[in-house]
Amino acid sequence: MAKVKIFVTLKDDVLDPQGKTVKFALDKMGYRDIDTVRIGKYIEIETRGSGGKELKKEIDEICDKLLANPNIEKYTFSIE
Amino acid sequence: MVKYGVVVFPGSNCDRDCFWAAHDMMGQKAEFIWHESKSIDKYDVIIIPGGFSYGDYLRAGAIARFARVMDNIHTFAGKRNKLVFGICNGFQILLESQLLPGAMLTNKTLKFICKYTNLQVENNSTPFTSECSREQILRIPIAHQEGNYYCDEKTLNSLVKNDQVVFRYCDEKGNIDDSTNPNGSLYNIAGICNKRRNVLGMMPHPERAMTERLGSTDGAFIFRSITEYVKKSL
Numbered sequence: 001m002a003k004v005k006i007f008v009t010l011k012d013d014v015l016d017p018q019g020k021t022v023k024f025a026l027d028k029m030g031y032r033d034i035d036t037v038r039i040g041k042y043i044e045i046e047t048r049g050s051g052g053k054e055l056k057k058e059i060d061e062i063c064d065k066l067l068a069n070p071n072i073e074k075y076t077f078s079i080e
Numbered sequence: 081m082v083k084y085g086v087v088v089f090p091g092s093n094c095d096r097d098c099f100w101a102a103h104d105m106m107g108q109k110a111e112f113i114w115h116e117s118k119s120i121d122k123y124d125v126i127i128i129p130g131g132f133s134y135g136d137y138l139r140a141g142a143i144a145r146f147a148r149v150m151d152n153i154h155t156f157a158g159k160r161n162k163l164v165f166g167i168c169n170g171f172q173i174l175l176e177s178q179l180l181p182g183a184m185l186t187n188k189t190l191k192f193i194c195k196y197t198n199l200q201v202e203n204n205s206t207p208f209t210s211e212c213s214r215e216q217i218l219r220i221p222i223a224h225q226e227g228n229y230y231c232d233e234k235t236l237n238s239l240v241k242n243d244q245v246v247f248r249y250c251d252e253k254g255n256i257d258d259s260t261n262p263n264g265s266l267y268n269i270a271g272i273c274n275k276r277r278n279v280l281g282m283m284p285h286p287e288r289a290m291t292e293r294l295g296s297t298d299g300a301f302i303f304r305s306i307t308e309y310v311k312k313s314l
Contacts, residue, residue: 010185014185014230015185015188015264017185017186017187017188017189017190017228017264018186018190021190066138066142066146067138069139069142069176069183071175071181071182071183071230071231071232072183072185072230
């Protein structure tokens with residue numbers, strides 16, 4: 001059993017209107033030190049597969065094919 | 081008669097309007113195609129309609145891309161004289177399927193926008209726009225939350241160079257700038273086609289602009305173009 005925690009976020013050069021709006025709200029709330037806010041997705045996968053290199057390869061494949069759109073998004077993940 | 085096939089995914093909601101546009105307004109043959117269908121070769125035109133396929137979960141169009149019918153649409157699009165037309169969610173599905181380049185981001189306003197827009201016809205030598213004149217302005221409504229077209233600079237340059245930008249958002253006089261861009265779309269893009277010109281994706285809904293009673297008849301230019309093109313190739 002392994003638990004995979006995946007973060008999908010917009011690429012740095014892609015405008016994130018949602019993040020921008022949240023940043024605007026935080027400004028208004030008085031949090032003046034915040035420079036940027038970027039909003040992404042968090043996905044949790046539980047798998048019966050064993051960890052290691054093979055699982056890493058499989059998760060990369062899942063992210064490339066479905067969970068992230070490589071035109072606009074990037075991803076990171078950790079396996080526990 | 082031209083045979084239109086309208087794909088139906090769980091969550092499609094413009095399928096009946098597209099059927100009506102092709103069948104009732106154009107007087108052609110039209111059928112619905114369930115998303116698990118294998119045999120689609122008998123059709124001349126496949127329409128991927130608007131709506132919220134699979135609830136727009138993950139990303140709009142991301143799940144629909146893996147429906148069985150999409151494999152067949154890839155093959156279909158590679159054949160001679162076959163047309164694939166994605167409208168709104170259908171356009172998003174074509175992008176996710178990589179039948180067209182780029183991706184959709186959330187509208188810059190973050191809001192679902194439902195209103196009439198003006199589109200300039202940038203390329204009238206496609207099967208979808210042959211009945212339009214170049215730079216003709218079409219009045220066709222949009223209804224979407226993720227219509228903010230994005231691609232990298234290299235892709236945009238190649239789209240422009242190859243005349244693949246078919247529609248751009250403008251005002252009623254044809255001016256194209258930020259103020260005439262409803263959703264933040266790159267280069268005011270409202271619709272693009274592939275290099276072979278037989279796959280078109282557009283965010284506005286021509287099937288909602290087919291009679292005066294709906295506020296515009298300009299959508300008929302597109303359905304007429306498709307119908308005439310296919311008739312000539314039959």
